[in-house]
Amino acid sequence: MSQSATKSILVERLMPHPPAKIWRALTQSPLIAEWLMKNDFKPVVGHRFQFHAKPMPGWKGYTNCEVLEVDEPNRLVYSWGDGTESDSALTTVVTWTLTPAEGGTLVQMQQAGFKPADEYGFQAMSGGWPRILASLEREAGMLA
Structure with missing residues (x-):
């Protein structure tokens, strides 16, 4: 793999909620704190x-x-850095795509741009994102 090669994490989940509910959970700070982080x-x-x-x-x-x-x-995109000052500091982009589907919404989360030096973060977040999407689904389900 060349130094310029990057990897991505892609997680998809069909959620039994309309896009508007999931959008609220993705974009309102107090709700994000419930399923992801403060x-x-x-x-x-x-x-x-x-x-x-x-x-x-x-x-x-x-x-x-x-x-x-x-x-x-439909779509929310933000950069995602790791808060370190090292040369290998994680600098990725998270893209959320919501697509109406029969029975709810297909939610796709992609985190792109993991460099070879980011392998530890790539492995850790590869395991974490499916659980995070399950938490997002639970949070969206609690909204009126």
Whole structure:
């Protein structure tokens, strides 16, 4: 694999909720905190925000992000950094795509741009995203 080669994580889940409910869970800061992490997110292109959680070895406990695209209720894109200053600092892009489907919404999450130096993060997040989407589905299901 060349140094310029990158990897992506792609997770799809059919959720039995309309796109508008899932969109709310994806874009309202208090709701995001319920299924992902504490944050200061706003669905505004150019808004810089952070996700916060308990620090752990190799991670300071925050992720620096910036909103890149908002197409309600179809697509949400933001950068995802790891909060480190090292040369191998994680700089990926998370894209959420919501597609109406029979019985609900097909939710697709892609995190793209993992470099070879990011293998640990790639492995950890590959296992984490399916659980996170299950939590998103539960949160959307609780909305009126």
